[in-house]
Amino acid sequence: MKTLQHTILLFAGLMAATASWAEGTTAGTKVSNTATATYYSPTDSATPLTAESTTEFTVQEIIDVTVDSSSSATNVTAGETNVVVTYTVTNTGNGSEDYVIDVSNALTGIDFDVEDITIYQEDGTSGFNGTESELATDGLINLDADESVVLYVVVSIPATVSVGDQAITNLTATSQTSGASAASAGDVLDGVGDSGTDAVVAIDGAYYQEDHTYTVTANSDLVTVTKTVLIQLDPFGGDTAIPGTETTYQILVEASDAVDSLVITDALPEQVTFVAGSLYLAGSDLAGTELTSSNATLLTDSSTDTDGGKYEATLDTNGRVTVDLGDLSAAADYTIQFKVTID
């Protein structure tokens, strides 16, 4: 039902909607059924006699709408802007219908609100590229029966959120036919359908809600890894890098927040040989201080034990050192140390 004719005309040019014109008899269609009987009199088998009867009813408007999203969840980072979620709103009823589109933060079950919510309408080019028109501030769109429109909802994530925090938005498309939003599924609204029909509301409140969850994940700079040479000792007691020189590497791992499944790997360069039994791990920032069994834990080179540290000679071009730090529940620093000799 067109409630605001001039608004519809305004939108007609902007709408880049795709129409499928599939199933769904249009509201106002008269469905006529005619049965015909032919028969014969017992005394005249040559002359067919006929009788006919017709009945007719009018298909009423059904108000129905669906909203689909390609996904129901998005991973975001603190302070991220222009986070885009794509929705498709489809008029699954059988008449022309106005809908108001609204995107709001959920009131419960959330850790934060997304900000700068803006709704854009696809302009004929698939995918959001920033040149689309914003939906009018009243969120009004008109869709013919079976017509759909693609909307991009763009939000920003506050800078103050923590890893694991969640926000939920509710996108609703609500029919603007008079009385529909207060109706229950199956209710009939007299005379407000297309072509003077009654309107039958297919879903409670004549609206469809699609929720989307935004989950804050680690920033790419959440973990910093710094590798340094602590000691370089040549066979003659000096610090020249020559064959036989033993080099002690330290890797400082700094996690600024909780992080899951943190694994540090180091592919050894060519022309060096890993010194067996030289891998140490300290649970703090000991960069610059040589790790020994008195201030750190010796991790065996074996890959079959549970100490998280291993040296695998067959991986990468010249072997790989791995330290699995697992899940960190809060910010933490680690220092890793191992030795190689120059071939």
Next chain:
Amino acid sequence: MRTLIWALMLIPSLVMAEVSLTTEAFKIVPVPQADGSVVEEWQAAEKIVPGDKVGYRISYSNNGSEAAENVVINNPVPTAAAYLANSATGMNTAIDYSVDGGKTFAAASQLAVNENGVSRPAKAGDYTHIRWQLTQPVEAGASGKVEFKVRIK
């Protein structure tokens, strides 16, 4: 004037069998019963929307003075509707269907449609016409009914 009266008096004697038809549409509504079962009720054909089931009842009666023989009732399926499988009923009738706009009729199991050059068994939604052939004459003063159901597209 006299001639006209005579002519009018002649008509009933000429029309020995006079069958009349009445077609009615009903909205089929599933109504849950107290025992948990669901019974389909045929209600007045109001507020019909796409997806609704509609039942058609075609009543016939012979108002003439002699039996009507070889009675055949033919009903095209409305274009805005799809016939529901096995829904056509009628006492003492042979029911067959057409998928070619009423040119030919056959039993449901023998109907095929050509789709992209390939013949496949017809589905109920392919039917264009339903035909009831009454196996017995309709005696003078007798009546009966046939029914079928569709879903509004």
